[in-house]
Amino acid sequence: MRTIAWIAVAGALCTAVASAAPAPHVGIAGLADLPVVVRAPYDESANADKDVAAAFARARHSHKRVLVDLGGNWCGDCVVLANIMQLPEVKRFVEAHYEVVSVDIGRENKNLQIPARFGVDLAGGVPTVLIVTADGRTVIDAGHIAALEDARHMTPQGIADWLAQWAS
16 A cells, blocks of 8 residues: 555655745755654644644745654654755755644644544544645645654655755
């Protein structure tokens, strides 16, 4: 089943939306070269509803999309994704195109009102990444939201390419 999912992800990367932004070139080839700068990317005491509302307010002002990163500090793939997003070239790209909000979902038992708001079931695993317009329209379809759940087995460039396909 994972093979079919990866074929779907690869196909989605190959057929990215024509208006997608070009991905940044990532200066490292693999995770062995990834500096770990963020070990706990999710604030477990944050007010998720307030943080998400603030991200949408910033997006309305900046005319960017909102990237909602749902995950937990226990999740290795979530930590890998957070660290790839901290690479200077990826961070610049993400900041140019998205207002980012990370939401701690605990062990899939906390802040579940956030994914529910967008009609998302976390059964696909985490990290789950939602890309949403400032007016609340989900850009990424349900078949792609869990594409990064196996981030530790993806290349940093593959993750940058995935993020770029949803940028405007």
